[in-house]
Each structure stands twice: as C-alpha cells, then as structure tokens.
C-alpha cells in the first residue's frame with residue numbers, strides 16, 4: 386500500500402537541505418511512495434511580495450524580486466549539480482519565464498485569481514529541483530503536476546476539493562513501478578485548467594487529499610520538530626511530546642491554532658483511518674508522534690496554544706435590547722462576509738465578545754460596519770491562550786500576574802485573552 390511523505394519549506398530550504406532529503410529517501414525505501422513538497426524556505430512569502438509589487442505597477446521592485454527568486458533557485462541547482470546543471474537550469478529558467486508571462490497575462494484579473502496563477506510557482510520550482518536531485522542521487526522519480534491531480538472549484542486562495550474528480554485523476558499512482566512520485570503541496574487546479582491554492586500552509590492538506598484518494602497506508606509529515614508537542618516547543622521551554630493522540634484531539638489542537646499541522650489535514654485521514662505520523666527530518670532516530678483512532682492518551686496531558694496579535698471586540702446593542710439570536714446571527718454573518726475567524730466567541734445577555742486575528746484589511750471594514758449599528762469596544766495587540774484538559778490549578782498559575790480580558794470554558798477547553806505585552810517571550814508550563 387502507498388505511503389505518502391510530506392516535506393515542508395524548512396526541509397528543502399537550500400541545497401544542503403535537499404541533499405539531506407535525498408539521503409532520507411534513500412534510507413526509507415517504501416514503495417509505492419508519493420512525496421509531497423512545499424516551496425523552498427520562505428518562497429511563498431517572496432511570491433506574495435512579488436505579486437504585490439506586480440499589482441503596484443511592475444517597476445524595479447517587481448524586477449528585483451523576480452531576479453532574486455531566479456538567483457536563489459539557480460544557486461541551489463548549481464550547488465547540487467556542479468557542472469552538470471544543464472537540463473535542470475533550463476527547466477528552472479523556463480518556469481521563471483512562465484511565471485513572468487502568466488502574471489502579466491492575468492494582471493487585470495481579480496486579485497485572488499492572479500494570486501493563484503502566480504504563487505503556485507514556488508512549489509513548481511521546488512519540486513522540479515527536488516525531483517531532478519533524487520534522479521541524480523540514483524532514485525527513479527516521476528514528477529507530477531498537482532494542478533492536474535487535485536481538482537478544485539474556483540474559490541481562489543481557499544479552493545475546495547472535488548474529491549471524486551481527484552480520486553479519478555490519481556487512479557493508478559499507487560501502482561508500484563519503482564519510481565517515487567514527486568508532486569507539489571498547496572496547489573491544485575480547476576477542471577478548466579486554472580491554477581488554485583488551498584490556503585497558506587496547505588501542503589499538509591495536499592498530502593492528506595492524495596492519501597485519502599489513494600487509500601494510502603500512512604502519511605508521514607517530516608518537520609523540524611520530533612513530533613507533535615503539547616505546546617509550541619519554540620515558545621514553551623518545557624513542552625512535552627505527545628506520542629499518540631486521536632484524530633479528534635489533533636483537530637482540536639490545529640483548529641485552535643497549533644501551527645504544526647494544517648487543520649484540514651486530519652478529516653480526510655480520519656474518514657479512512659489512515660494514520661498520520663509527525664517526525665523529524667533532522668533526527669531520524671527520534672521517536673515520532675502518531676495520530677490515529679486511539680483516544681486513550683488524549684486527556685493525559687494538558688495542551689496549550691497561543692494565538693498572538695489578536696483583537697477583542699465587545700459588541701453591545703445600542704438600544705438596551707438583548708444580544709439575542711437575531712443579533713448574533715447578524716453579527717456572525719458579517720464576520721463570515723469579512724472572511725474572518727473568531728478564535729473565541731462568548732455571549733452575555735447584552736454582549737457578544739469576539740476574539741479575532743488582527744488582519745487589518747479584513748478587520749477594519751468589519752469594525753466600521755459593526756460600529757454603524759452597535760456599540761463596539763475594541764482592544765488590540767492581545768494574546769489568546771487556549772488550554773485543553775486543564776485543571777483549575779494550571780489555569781490559575783497560567784493567569785497569575787496577567788489581566789484576563791475575556792474568558793470562556795467548557796468541559797475540555799479553557800480560553801483566556803491577555804494583553805499581548807504580558808505574554809511575550811518564553812513560557813513555562815506550571816507543574
């Protein structure tokens with residue numbers, strides 16, 4: 386049965402990392418194997434900046450950015466292939482030319498469509514280099530264009546998968562012909578042939594889509610951490626690795642903002658009971674984390690998630706009316722229209738509190754529209770802390786010395802909003 390491996394930007398950020406990826410794949414000889422790869426390093430951010438420069442008039446800024454992208458990718462090719470760069474260089478140059486041509490062709494179109502036709506090149510470039518390098522390292526590969534495999538609608542930048550059409554397109558990829566199938570994460574295509582993207586950090590989801598459609602045996606997501614922890618190990622100095630948790634628990638962690646797995650990844654795997662392994666591409670001996678059906682370990686360790694740069698809105702009717710269903714419906718409808726997600730929603734008789742990502746382009750029009758009809762109190766630069774399976778002592782210790790601006794708690798999840806200034810730096814999970 387097919388194995389699906391996914392490698393993020395950090396695991397292929399430069400030539401040295403791509404070489405290590407080759408060593409890793411030479412060691413894990415599972416076949417059939419589908420390898421899903423993100424753009425190199427921070428290329429997607431660079432492509433977003435390129436798009437903005439292009440939409441502002443394609444001046445020197447655009448040219449400089451395109452040239453930087455070209456140089457960085459060619460530098461990786463030169464470092465990997467030495468004097469034998471010929472065909473790979475040609476392919477990279479052709480992709481850069483195509484990127485330039487495509488973005489011009491679509492410059493007059495709606496921003497999100499233009500975004501998808503431009504930003505998809507990060508993954509096209511990275512997979513071209515990775516696939517050529519694996520061949521060079523003696524592994525037979527087949528490069529596949531994910532825009533022809535993952536069929537989506539035309540909801541650009543957040544495309545929805547057509548599962549049936551995708552299952553038809555991937556049919557046969559689970560045949561073992563000895564080749565590693567290399568394809569792009571994050572990108573898909575409409576039935577009409579336009580490029581689409583699945584949302585930032587969407588490569589994990591791509592791996593899950595392919596695994597689901599291929600009835601894969603397992604998905605492995607290779608990260609710069611040994612596995613899934615009960616808090617971001619970069620922010621919490623004593624975070625603990627969760628060796629085994631259930632799909633449901635992992636979905637909760639990802640949904641609340643644990644930035645290690647894209648939240649949409651788990652559903653398609655859960656439906657077919659395909660286990661997800663999260664492991665380190667840096668330390669191959671480190672014990673991984675496994676996400677599957679087993680729920681036994683879910684409640685053993687409390688998990689903590691920080692979301693920063695939050696804005697809290699306290700919305701009240703102006704006429705002393707209640708915050709009833711009709712008003713909640715009105716306010717949440719405006720939130721949906723603005724394309725914003727509330728990490729915390731809490732209501733009282735005459736109040737609805739929302740904690741939102743402080744995304745200025747979307748937030749400001751929403752606040753303006755709410756202020757026209759409601760009394761709105763606003764606080765910016767906040768931190769939302771979500772704790773799963775906490776007890777009172779842990780919550781009290783985490784809140785000590787911090788002003789709690791809003792909170793919400795149910796049987797398994799507690800959430801608190803603190804001033805961001807009181808939450809900077811490294812955290813320690815109290816014993």
Ligand code: ADP
Nearest residue numbers: 393394395610612613614616617619643644645
């Ligand atoms: P990718 O290379 O796949 O894009 P990411 O950078 O998106 O990988 O995810 C890995 C990072 O996720 C880690 O470096 C870590 O700092 C962060 N992270 C956040 N929350 C967690 C968690 N609960 N467990 C492990 N890592 C976490």
Ligand code: ASP
Nearest residue numbers: 423429571585586587588
């Ligand atoms: N390259 C895309 C991004 O940076 C997708 C991904 O890495 O998952 O968002």
Ligand code: MG
Nearest residue numbers: 393394586587
């Ligand atoms: Mg990522």
